[in-house]
Amino acid sequence: MKRRNAFILAGCLVFCLGVTSVSAMSHGGGLPRVPVMTTELAETIAITCDEYAKKQEGWRALNIAIVDDGGELFYFRRDPTSFKGSIEIAINKAWTATRFGFPTRAIGGIVNREPGKVHGIQFMDRLIIFAGGLPIIADGTVIGGVGVSGATGDQDEECAQAGLDAAKDMLK
Secondary structure, X not given: OHHHHHHHHHHHHHHHHHHHHHHHHHOOOOOOOOOOXXXXXXXXXXXXXXXXXXXXXXXXXXXXXXXXXXXXXXXXXXXXXXXXXXXXXXXXXXXXXXXXXXXXXXXXXXXOOOOOOXXXXXXXXXXXXXXXXXXXXXXXXXXXXXXXXXXXXXXXXXXXXXXHHHOHHHHO
16 A cells, blocks of 8 residues: 555656646746747748849849858758859858858958958958858847858848848748
8 A cells, every 4th residue: 555655646746747847848947949040941041032133133143052050051052154163152151140140241341451450360261251141140149141152242242131131020
């Protein structure tokens, strides 16, 4: 009889702890939810950017790279007529925007020979210091980056922004 009561007590304890844990997680306890890159998000950004660029008169074909929060290639879209040399540039623009958390254009603003500026950073591997890379930010967290290359830097950045604008509801 004592043994049976001990099993019942142990079962009740396990049940109660399980209910408490589930309840705590559903009411803000447990691990925090962190936004992450998804294929749907990456495709929305890249496809919108590609379609946007094709509607512009006089733009060259593009390479569009999406990287995750670690800077690893997550999604890539390439027009077959785009410059092959721009493939790595697009990837590195996305990497730079992700690792630093701001547009690649801004890096160029801090790299020069004026006193108080960052000297030598332009020699860092993979770093891009001209327009075309933007961070992808969800709920204040950098979850990746988009890099566009093949047109002018301004056009690349405009295209990347069009992709982000199309995905704004997914980034809330």
